[in-house]
Amino acid sequence: MKKLIALVFVTFLFFGGIPTTSQLAHAESLVTISIDGLNVREGPGLSYRVVKQVKKDESFPLVNEKNEWIQIQLSKNQTGWVANWLVQKKDKQQSKSSELEQSIGQVTVDGLRVRNGPGTSFQTIGHLNTGNQVIIKEKNENWVKIAANSIEGWVSNEFITIVQTKQETEPAQTSPNNLGTGTINVNSLNVRSDASLQSSIVGKLQKGAQVKVISSTKEWTQIEFQNKKAWISSEFVDLHSPATNTTEPEETEAPSASGIVGTVTANGLNIRNKADLSGKIVGSVSKGSSFTILEEVNNWSKIEYSPKQFGWVASWYLDKSVPETTPTQSQEVKESFVTILHDGTNIRSGPNVSTSVVLRANQGDQFAVKSLNGDWYEITLKDGSSAYIAGWIVSVTGSAPQVEKPGAEAHLKNKTIIIDPGHGGGDNGTTGARGTFEKELTLRTAKLLYDKLRASGANAILTRTNDTYFSLRSRVSTAHYHNADAFISIHYDSILDRSVRGMTAYYYHSYQRPLAEAVHSSVISQTKLKDRGVRFGDYHVLRENNQKAILLELGYLSNPAEETTVNSPQYQETAATGIFNGLAKYFKTNL
Missing domain, CATH: 2.30.30.40 (SH3 Domains)
Incomplete structure (x- = not known):
């Protein structure tokens, strides 16, 4: 009996210590x-x-x-x-690869419109020309969020070429050949044998302790500890500039400030004596530090990193913002003209629709622009007097920005919308005639919709962000917990008859039908798919949902021609735009 117990115990130790495939997979997830x-x-x-x-x-x-x-x-x-x-x-490998994506792009066309969201329905907030370099902050399959000088917005990825990656540019670390120091900013910090939470603890450091830095990344910093190399979390050490700190400052007088403040997003960001990676390192700044940007050249920013000491840092490691100031009533505009687009356009005495009409102009009439007041242009009439015209009903030439009337995003701000990409993980959903997995297509559509909603100011939430299984009960719980204003479950359809095609919207409770009708009509209008109507559907995510919830079947994967259509980036964009506009339409009429 004792031998049997011992055998069972040894077997338990041997097999219990070997992680299962599931556990190994989990170890790679965050x-x-x-x-x-x-x-x-x-x-x-x-x-x-x-x-x-x-x-x-x-x-x-x-x-x-x-x-x-x-x-x-x-x-x-x-x-x-x-x-x-x-x-x-989120998969760890996906997280790491996203950090290493290309981050510097170049514009390939003149007059590229920068919009305040990823879609042509969003307002234009600026323009870029051929050769302009931009920092790439986010991207999806059709749009890129960029930052260039004082402009931050979305542009079509068709007109951006990648020219540099983060790995090719300024690293957020101190090189081993340029040792610096650091100060511990937390009590009882663990010192580890390797850059991992699972590695052994070889000692502890107290707040205020000085350490010699060998290298540093976003997550881990290698230090010299008890005459050996060891690792600490980068979050709990403030890095200081290396011995080269004593370098004479590049100049003693401050240039004119740009009015833009940059906040450092990398640990131990190097400061150089010129706007180039070949520049000599004269110091470093820590994550979270903020500086007024004095000058910008080719994606490098000049800062005053200590009194009367100036240097250059890579702009793509700065979050830029403009300090709040008291807004002026109008912005002066030079050498610009507006052209009337329609006959009988009202020109008013003030910059809003409640003021009196002083003139009605016809298509083709032109007026010089004096200033921009909100969304209204102040113009000069033929008799020399001033008047106002709404910026979204004219075209403009010259330096004045083109004003566009707020679109769908105005009705989505602060709405909580749950986007539910159907299936995932071991549940592939249907498989198309040409092998398309429904679970992959629903996630593509959901991510495009998510970016549009977030840019509009909505509180958008995805039930899944990658290829993982999420139960129907959990999807409904997400809607209930967040008290969602709308729940959109995205699917693609299948049937034995391969000739069947089109789009269908489903609801279960009567209070869900108006949302289904609004979104359905908008998607049909955008995609031009065959209209299969709005129908009652006994689906768990609708039946058990107390919120306004709908389920969309955005085309038939069983139809080979329609499968090809819905797989295209163009269709994905129009489908996401249709859902976005349908949500805006619903909230506009159901406030």
Whole structure:
């Protein structure tokens, strides 16, 4: 009997110590918290004791999953469980690769419109010309979010060429050949043998301790500790410039400030004596530091990093903002003209529709622009007097910006909208005639819609952001927890008859029908698919949903021709735009 017990024990130790395929897969996933103050529990259920509260946007390694709950690694010796509808899962490798994406682009066409959102329905906020370089901040399959000088917005990715990557440009680290120092900013910081939370602790450092830095990345800093190399979390060390700090300043008088403030987003960002990677390193600045940008040249920014000491830093490691000032009533405009687009256009005495009409102009009439007042142009009439015309009903030439009337985004601001890409993980959904997985297509559509909604000021939430399984119950729980104004479940259809095509919208409760009708008509208008109508549908995500929820079937993957159509970037863009406009239409008429 003792031998049997010993054999069982040894077997348990041997096999219990080998991680399963599922555990290995989980080890490569991160869980990001979606709300502030989320309770982490001792077990997978609301009846278990709360062991910790975590903050929004914090990330933890995923350990295990059970029903609607996810187990996360809080520290080396502690785990806990969180509800899966209150977090987002992301693959570590995807996270790393996204950080290494190309970050510098070049414009390939003159007059490229910069918009305040990813779509042609968003307002134009500026223009770029051939050769202009931009910092790429985000991108989806059709649009790129860029920053260039004082402009930040979205442009069509068709007209942007990648010219540099983050790896080719200024690294956010101190090179081993240029050692610096650091100051510990937290009590009892663990020093580890390797750059991993799973590595052994070789010692501790107290707040204020000075360390010699060998190298530093966004997550980990290598230091000299007890005459050996060791690692600490980059978050808890303030990096200082290397010995080259004593270099004489490049100049002693400050240039004129641009009025733009840059906040450092990288750890240990190097300062150079000229706007080029070949420039000599004269110091470094830590993450979170803010400086007034004195000058910008080819994506490099000049700053005063200490009194009367100036240098250059890579602009793509700065978050730029303009300090709030008291807005002026009007902006002077020189050498610009407006052209009337329609007969009988009202010209008014003041910059709003409540003022009196002083003249009615006809198509083709031109007037010189004196200033821009909000969305109205102040113009000079033929008798020399001043009047006003709405900027969105004329075209403009010259230096004055083109004003566009606020579009759909005005009705979506602050709305909470849950976007539910159907299927995922082991659930492929339907498979198209040419092999398309429904789960992949629904995620493409959802991500495009998400970017549009977020740019409009909506509180957009995706039930899944990658190829993971998310139960129907959890999808509904997400809508309930966030008290969603709308829940949009995205799908693609299939049937044995390969000739069937078109788009259908479904609802279950009567209070869901107006939303289904508004979105359906808008998507049909945009995509020109065959209209299969708005129908009652007994689907879990609709039936069990207390919110205004709809399910969209955006085309038939079983139809080979329609499968090709819905796979195209053009269709994906029009489908997402149709849903976006349909939501705006619904909220405009149902406030």
